[in-house]
Amino acid sequence: MLGLAILLLLVLACIAAPLLTPYNPEEMKLSDVLIPPNSAHPLGTDHLGRDMLARLLYGGRLSLMIGFLAVGIGLLIGIPLGAVSGYYGGWVDMLIQRVADILLSFPSILLALSLVAVLGVGLRNVIISVGISTIPSFIRLVRGSVLSIREETYVEAARSVGVRDWDIIRRHILVNAMAPVIVQATLSLGSTILVAAGLGFLGLGVQPPTPEWGSMLGEGRQYIFSASYIATFPGLAIFLAVLGFNLLGDGLRDALDPRLRK
Amino acid sequence: MTSFTHYIVQRLLAALITLIGISFIVFLLVRLLPGDPARVIAGLLASEDDVARIRTWMGLDRPLPVQYATFFGRMVRGDLGISARTKEPVLREIMTRLPATVKLATISMAIAGLLGVLGGVFAAYRRNSILDFLISVSTLFGISMPVYWLGLMLIVLFAVRLHWLPAAGSEHPTSYILPSFTLAAFSIALVARMTRSSMLEVLGDDYVRTARAKGLRESTVVLRHALRNALIPVVTVIGLQFGALLGGAVLTETVFGWPGMGQLLVDSIFARDYPMVQGIVLVFAVMLITVNLIVDILYAYIDPRIRYG
Numbered sequence: 001m002l003g004l005a006i007l008l009l010l011v012l013a014c015i016a017a018p019l020l021t022p023y024n025p026e027e028m029k030l031s032d033v034l035i036p037p038n039s040a041h042p043l044g045t046d047h048l049g050r051d052m053l054a055r056l057l058y059g060g061r062l063s064l065m066i067g068f069l070a071v072g073i074g075l076l077i078g079i080p081l082g083a084v085s086g087y088y089g090g091w092v093d094m095l096i097q098r099v100a101d102i103l104l105s106f107p108s109i110l111l112a113l114s115l116v117a118v119l120g121v122g123l124r125n126v127i128i129s130v131g132i133s134t135i136p137s138f139i140r141l142v143r144g145s146v147l148s149i150r151e152e153t154y155v156e157a158a159r160s161v162g163v164r165d166w167d168i169i170r171r172h173i174l175v176n177a178m179a180p181v182i183v184q185a186t187l188s189l190g191s192t193i194l195v196a197a198g199l200g201f202l203g204l205g206v207q208p209p210t211p212e213w214g215s216m217l218g219e220g221r222q223y224i225f226s227a228s229y230i231a232t233f234p235g236l237a238i239f240l241a242v243l244g245f246n247l248l249g250d251g252l253r254d255a256l257d258p259r260l261r262k
Numbered sequence: 263m264t265s266f267t268h269y270i271v272q273r274l275l276a277a278l279i280t281l282i283g284i285s286f287i288v289f290l291l292v293r294l295l296p297g298d299p300a301r302v303i304a305g306l307l308a309s310e311d312d313v314a315r316i317r318t319w320m321g322l323d324r325p326l327p328v329q330y331a332t333f334f335g336r337m338v339r340g341d342l343g344i345s346a347r348t349k350e351p352v353l354r355e356i357m358t359r360l361p362a363t364v365k366l367a368t369i370s371m372a373i374a375g376l377l378g379v380l381g382g383v384f385a386a387y388r389r390n391s392i393l394d395f396l397i398s399v400s401t402l403f404g405i406s407m408p409v410y411w412l413g414l415m416l417i418v419l420f421a422v423r424l425h426w427l428p429a430a431g432s433e434h435p436t437s438y439i440l441p442s443f444t445l446a447a448f449s450i451a452l453v454a455r456m457t458r459s460s461m462l463e464v465l466g467d468d469y470v471r472t473a474r475a476k477g478l479r480e481s482t483v484v485l486r487h488a489l490r491n492a493l494i495p496v497v498t499v500i501g502l503q504f505g506a507l508l509g510g511a512v513l514t515e516t517v518f519g520w521p522g523m524g525q526l527l528v529d530s531i532f533a534r535d536y537p538m539v540q541g542i543v544l545v546f547a548v549m550l551i552t553v554n555l556i557v558d559i560l561y562a563y564i565d566p567r568i569r570y571g
Binding site for chain 1: 292414417422429510512513532
């Protein structure tokens, strides 16, 4: 519940950004640079005089959106591949699993970095790169569930009355394999936000002046000795979002699989 | 062939297949880029002659499988090409940066193993106490915290405010403290969580009850009987953390200006130095595969059930 509360608060604050701050997140005001938090700018201003609260709230929209879209790519590609791999077995299974093994043998930030190196920097490429790095874990997870469910009597019954393979996978198997996928997707949202913000921090993610938590943190790094608050708040926001998704994921896992509750 | 030898041969084959797979992906990546791969490899400032020379060297006029075989053959011999940025052999540059990354990752792994196991044991032994709660909250924070933010905050506290430790560099022994703790934070949390749950399972087992019933000292029961068995899965987690540490090293090295491979990778991506990017990814892959192989073999050695699985 705490995780859900943290996330709701973050999401609502980002959506309600225009109500919470009068400033434009990209508007520079060179007479107001590096002002520490005060009543006019609750989180201060950055090196270009932009309001940090406005950048944090509008940037949050992008950071959270990257997380959701990247996990969406992982689900969209990982679920069908995992289902086909588990249901049909044989050489298809072997091929898909070897590819998943290879991708899994790499830490996600390194995989995403390698892909960004090829695709180039920018919002779209970050989503694609981070999204691809989430695919193998969904393939593995769905395959495992499908392997056990395909032996169930109701699947055998569906097969014996001539239901097509794809309909069996879609209507009977995947529906029952969704619980661990939901948990994994929630936990992945946290890790994709971490990786995407990491790319932004390195300067390989969303490009300025567009606000995004990781790139804001990267910019704040230059002023760590004189204005440490610039790096503090975006990092705190990333931390809270990841913490929220981790708590929510743990809670969902306990709720969906009571055996794990300790 | 004994079951252990059979297991090792199996793992070696799997490692080789993974290496071939990764090298194939790395080989393909440059060829998927828009434009002439020779131009991409040569770099932005290369002359037409350089591009022509690289085109011949890469064998771009030959079929793809032949190109890959040539690429793999060179890779095995340690020929990773020439850096487009410095014009130096890629492997030579990597080897000058490798020790710094390995040192940082190894120290962090030792810290993670030590603190993670200690934290996990205390939390499990004092289950449901304030200490358990504090350790559990800390581990949750540890796995949720961006490593790059933690590094910056530690710099603010220990370098900027308290002036106790240097903010960057790697010359002085004290320069290792902040980067290695930053890099270790995630792994400490993960190892502690794993140790806690593994210890909880073991502490409820019959042989632990028997050891207590025999009147053994509590420290002997916990350390010699429970911990030894609880550590089996933890060893694997610690080993597998090496991958996470290498990934985290890219970010940590950037935060602390650490002269390792991670920073070289980021610099090379910015400079579009693709031979260097390819080389670093391959060297990272070889390191990961080797460590995973050692962990697999160690695990089977410690727990014979694995070999028969």
